[in-house]
Amino acid sequence: MPTVTMTVNGMERSGTVEGRTLLVDFLREHLGLTGTHVGCDTSQCGACVVHVNGTSVKSCTCLAVQADGADVTTIEGLANGADLHPMQEAFREHHGLQCGFCTPGMVMSAVDLANRDSDPSEHDVREWLEGNLCRCTGYHNIVKAVQAGARAMGGGS
Amino acid sequence: MNDFTYHAPTSLDDAVAALRGAEGGTLIAGGQSLLPIMKLNLAAPTDVVSLAGVAGLDGITDDGDSVTVGAMCTHAQVAGSATVQGRIPALAAMADGIGDAQVRNAGTIGGSLAHNDPAADYPAACVALGATIVTDRREIGADDYFQGMFMTALEDDEIITAVRFPVPSRAAYAKFANPASKYAVAGVMVADGPAGVRVAVTGASGDGVFRMAEMESALGDSFGAEAVAGMGVSSHGLLSDTAADADYRAHLVTVMAKRAVEACG
Ligand code: FES
Ligand code: FES
Numbered sequence: 001m002p003t004v005t006m007t008v009n010g011m012e013r014s015g016t017v018e019g020r021t022l023l024v025d026f027l028r029e030h031l032g033l034t035g036t037h038v039g040c041d042t043s044q045c046g047a048c049v050v051h052v053n054g055t056s057v058k059s060c061t062c063l064a065v066q067a068d069g070a071d072v073t074t075i076e077g078l079a080n081g082a083d084l085h086p087m088q089e090a091f092r093e094h095h096g097l098q099c100g101f102c103t104p105g106m107v108m109s110a111v112d113l114a115n116r117d118s119d120p121s122e123h124d125v126r127e128w129l130e131g132n133l134c135r136c137t138g139y140h141n142i143v144k145a146v147q148a149g150a151r152a153m154g155g156g157s
Numbered sequence: 158m159n160d161f162t163y164h165a166p167t168s169l170d171d172a173v174a175a176l177r178g179a180e181g182g183t184l185i186a187g188g189q190s191l192l193p194i195m196k197l198n199l200a201a202p203t204d205v206v207s208l209a210g211v212a213g214l215d216g217i218t219d220d221g222d223s224v225t226v227g228a229m230c231t232h233a234q235v236a237g238s239a240t241v242q243g244r245i246p247a248l249a250a251m252a253d254g255i256g257d258a259q260v261r262n263a264g265t266i267g268g269s270l271a272h273n274d275p276a277a278d279y280p281a282a283c284v285a286l287g288a289t290i291v292t293d294r295r296e297i298g299a300d301d302y303f304q305g306m307f308m309t310a311l312e313d314d315e316i317i318t319a320v321r322f323p324v325p326s327r328a329a330y331a332k333f334a335n336p337a338s339k340y341a342v343a344g345v346m347v348a349d350g351p352a353g354v355r356v357a358v359t360g361a362s363g364d365g366v367f368r369m370a371e372m373e374s375a376l377g378d379s380f381g382a383e384a385v386a387g388m389g390v391s392s393h394g395l396l397s398d399t400a401a402d403a404d405y406r407a408h409l410v411t412v413m414a415k416r417a418v419e420a421c422g
Binding site (some may be wrong): 020042044056058065109112 | 162163185192196209257258378
């Protein structure tokens with residue numbers, strides 16, 4: 001069985017996996033990082049979004065072996081101790097979540113957008129979040145949160 | 158998903174050797190088409206050979222009268238490339254409309270073309286622009302490459318290395334997307350290039366991409382939306398599914414063609 005080694009939230013982590021082990025299962029089951037969620041398992045919902053080498057991907061549609069050697073950031077890697085990441089803070093401030101199931105993926109997707117565009121328009125945010133589904137909020141406050149979070153990040157994470 | 162042996166070769170030769178040595182091997186690029194069908198057990202390879210570590214499959218180059226896109230370029234890279242935006246803006250815009258942001262960050266042009274989903278966007282772009290599919294052993298014109306649903310001219314152990322797009326004088330893509338999947342219910346690429354006017358349709362037929370000869374000749378005579386606006390399209394052989402029936406798809410082909418011509422400016 002293959003062994004994978006990757007940097008996860010700044011720490012080197014290794015594990016023995018099957019070829020078919022999905023990245024999200026490696027993160028959740030092997031590393032216990034259950035902040036990354038599985039909603040659909042079919043690339044639709046975005047609950048599983050993490051960053052691989054700085055860009056957002058759906059970790060349910062990525063093999064753990066594909067991320068061997070990569071730099072992975074999950075929702076657990078954003079906050080600095082008790083200090084929330086600016087995007088997390090913006091979601092709290094703007095009430096961008098209700099049940100919270102979609103939130104880790106929303107935030108990771110939003111941080112990727114903010115890294116590309118420090119002042120996205122409402123339209124840009126809605127387009128970017130095409131692959132992140134929320135069954136609670138109606139998106140309105142999420143969009144506001146992402147715009148505020150992006151501005152607070154000021155072009156960097 | 159069945160388990161498999163994973164290979165991470167660093168050269169094309171090693172990748173071909175891994176495929177040849179496998180009972181039922183397949184290539185993986187970004188995995189955005191392959192992994193979903195493996196989860197459904199519609200594909201159950203014994204061996205999966207990754208192209209991620211193979212050098213020379215990335216990069217986008219401006220060759221003057223054409224633009225060459227490396228097979229492992231993601232949709233996001235094509236959409237964000239200053240070269241593609243400058244030389245073939247229709248191609249950049251098309252890539253920017255594939256799936257969603259995360260799919261575009263992982264999915265590749267080579268993977269999409271090797272898979273040849275009948276509703277994918279790239280086949281329409283390749284056929285309309287008269288692209289050449291470059292592999293590890295030969296070059297294949299787009300008209301010969303696509304051979305029906307999920308079927309291509311590729312041999313079992315052949316690897317796409319790049320795609321070469323002639324620069325058109327004008328081109329545009331219009332897609333009526335399935336709101337859930339973002340795949341094309343009907344998508345039409347119109348290009349006025351070195352090979353004349355070409356109109357390629359994706360999503361509408363279960364056989365995959367096809368050309369609209371009647372529209373091509375009408376636009377060749379007089380390039381304008383009115384040349385195609387009134388042109389009926391036969392629904393014979395078009396797809397009927399829960400998203401749209403064949404008559405509706407036929408109607409959409411005309412509407413998308415008209416929009417694409419208008420967007421050519
Ligand atoms: S769990 Fe990955 S997209 Fe839904
Ligand atoms: S907050 Fe419940 S799914 Fe988004």
